[in-house]
Amino acid sequence: MPAQSLWTLLSWGPDGWLDDIAYGALVTVALALATLPIGLTIGFFIALAKQSEEPSLRLAANIYTTVFRGLPELVTLFLFFFGMPILLQHLIRYFRPEATIDVNSFVAGMIVLALIFSSYASEVFLSAFRAIPKGQYEGGYAIGLSNWLTMRKVILPQLLRIAFPGLENCWLSLLKDTSLVSVVGLAETLRNAGVAARVTKHSFMFYSVAALVFLGLAIVSSFATSAILRSLGRREAQR
């Protein structure tokens, strides 16, 4: 009998928990995908600041990466999740004393993960910037492209190709870091698996399922990235 009941627990529907975990996996993917563009954008600008000639700009960018790479992800998350409402409460008291603030765990997770992701991604972008010879900029300026156009048309296409493998690593660790947001109550894969484990008392099985979900996501994204890499390579060959 126990074998049969295990299969019922893993089924889709009201008796089983697979639908809950699948929903959680969806939330995990949504969180990671929502974080990605923000993190990439911030990371790109941080890298730009780090290789600028202006010392104050470099200093500001270096403080950013030192802080967000030095703090444990969990501490950053807790500081933000518990600290931000207090701060906002103090600020909003001047305008509307009766208002209360609640930080959505998805949004808090998104912001914190973007901060962490961007500080790692900025290092990747920075080393990619350094790999691009100076002549590329000079060539761009020589044919009369503006600063911005040189960046967009000449540097960025090469930069992305060089930075891609490093960014893939950042993406994988972002995917794994999303599990931390379960601690502040986001119903993602790990949290739903944990609920199932507590209700059914089959902890090992449900946490294994959660691990398999993350493993599956990692495998899927490695397929996706190799496909992207192949298309990038093809485009390079066409030029």
Next chain:
Amino acid sequence: MSATATMVERPPPRARGWPRPRIAGYALVCMWIAFGLGIVAYLVLAWNPAFFAKYAPAYLKGLGVTLSLVAIAMVIGAILSVPVAYGRMSSNRILSGLAYCYVYFFRGTPLLVQTFLVYYGVGSFRPQLSEFGIYLPVFSDGLTLARFTLWDFFKDAFNCGVFAFALNTAAYQAEILRGAIESVPRGQWEGAASLGLHKLQTLRKIILPQALIVALRPYGNELILMIKASAIVAIITVYDLMGNAKLAFANSFDIQAYIWVAVVYLVMVEILRHGVEWIERRITIHLKR
């Protein structure tokens, strides 16, 4: 020729005005300064001797727990990483496949999931784990023999944390070790073989000294990652640094509980980072020209 040379004027020094990057840079630095001052001001204003007297010893104890957890896990992980790295490099398909799966699993899943799997998941096998026991001498009113089972090991959250962290770091360290050993050129092996050194001697006297220089920085990074990751054992009720901060926050609802812990982690990580850089500078002196 000389007449034209005197005609050439030096370009005027570039005007040190306020271009846009400088304005942005100063603004951002000012923002950071304001942010830092804000936190310092908050900590000064919220200075609470009672809070400090109550929780500072707990924080110190938590720091000890964090450091010992990381140290034990790193050492066990280093020992475990040797066979895994050997398997990864072996030409035996089964062995290398097994090692690859091990590394892929531990690097592909979140450490939090692995920790939960050990701490909560092992409870599913309590009856089986309680079966195997060994008798160890115990000093409790005289020397007596007490039966210890695997369950006695796994029911303690700290042990579970060490177990999960050691397995996890073993996977990462195996990759570091493999990368470092493979970074040594093949000619080094061949040269040693032609001198008549056998494999183990070659590894110990020729390969490892070169490989470990390459491996130092990744090992340092792994140590830093472990210290940062160790905060998650707070979730499985270990009272490490983060666990004590959680407790302090739950009791006082005072956000400085987390600010202080953030400062401690940041200082720890920065010390380690600069320490590793310093060691690397020292041991690569002979490679610089």
